[in-house]
Amino acid sequence: MSSNIAALADEGRVEIDHVSIRFTSKKGDHLALAETRLQLEPGTFTALIGPSGCGKSTLLNALAGFVEPTAGQIRIDGRPVDGPGPNVGVVFQQYALFPWFTALGNVKFALQRFGLGKTELHERAMAALAEVGLETQADKFPGQLSGGMKQRVGIARTLAYEPKVLLMDEPFGALDAQTRREMHDLLLRVWEKHKATVLFVTHDVDEALLLADHVHVLSRAPGRIIRSYDLSASRPRAISRDFPDLLDTREEILALLKPEPAEDRGDVASVS
């Protein structure tokens, strides 16, 4: 339809069009995500930040095709999402590596859909591992790798098939600060190379500010976008006086996320 200008490099546009998601259980209906509108431009890096339980994972699961929106529509390059597809890659917080395959085996699993020859399959999988610096660990099983290495395999496995859209749900949430910093550098490096459209969920404000072009703050459950920021600071960034804009934005977001004491108590009670 509107692809008259869209070149190949222009793929990966995500449209979240008045989407809300409701779960129905025995106890009744439960609104997990309030009406959300969001558009992600090809090749941009967007971070979602919000209180726990506000529906961030739910939104990501809908984009990945694991969960169907109750209302509204999600489109990728104009096509409605109706299940997991080859244009979308997911990096999970719990890595979701298959422990019965080696690091290499996990990456090969992702490449098998292309029906490559044996040599090419091996070469492409090895190249993907090399990209995240794990070519020497190819024959290790996930159980033999550290958390950071596991997530590198997770990233290699997903990027190996070159998805246009990359969804990351608190991918570094379980890692220590040092490893997390290394992973940020790595992620920015592979993103610059692949230029996928990234949607990155985090509960760490600094992480969002270091990585993203756009940051959206979600409200408490049921989540909806309450503030959006466009960050133009050049990378690599740091949360320091060298980047005064980032420091200002950081203060604002922290204030937004700060739970109001009275309401907070009510929240805890309703969750448990």
Next chain:
Amino acid sequence: MVDIRETSAAGGASSRRVVPRLPALVAGVMGSVASPLISFVIVLAIWSLVSALKVVPDAIFPSPWSVASAFAEMMENGVFFSDLGISVSRAATGFVIGASLGVAMGVLTGRVAVIRTVLNPFMTLLRPIPAIALVPVAIVWFGIGEGSKYFVISYTVFLTVWFNTHHGMEYIPDIYLRASQSLGASRLREFFQVVIPAAAPHIFAGIRLGVALAFLSLVAAELSGASSGIGYRLQESRQYIRTDRMFALLIELGVLGAIVDTIVHRIGKRIVHWQQS
């Protein structure tokens, strides 16, 4: 009192101030390697002592020596190996039939909702029935030949393997299925490369239980209507009141079961090697 305290202080095990280095190490090694051996020696010693005291007549509670000579006797006249061979082949045949059907059934009831709904009530009903209760039915259906033995053993193995496989198949972690789908695996590839490996630890647990049950039900199957095998030899010993032989046969069953279980366990650990990490 004083003696005990001194011993423990010297051993360092219960002393608070002294860090128990060497004694702890020795105890650790003993615990892992030598402890079964020690317990055998102790039991054998008590057993010898009790029979030497002749509290109970040897014909009722045989001494270790009479059991040993019963062993030797059975070895010599060849019954030992022929019984062992026939019993193992019955257990193995029954096990293979039961385990393969059990895995197949578990896959079906674990992954196909319709089949699960129809068949699961039967799983609940059939599980409490012990192997020995099947012997009369088996004899009517299959006669007193090998068929009835295979039936009793394979049925018992089948139920356990079915139950465990079903359980493993039913609860594949969602995250694996989501990863597999988003990585573009077909249903077939998802089944063989994700579902089966994810359920493998449960399947192996079922298989290990199945092996143990194959030996348990073997004896039930051989206690009636057999003319060879370890179970039959037990029954025969009863007729001649040969408690020495009975003990020898019971020990044989125990050792055989333990060896096979160890082998199966080792193989299982090799195949589902990722489970330990």
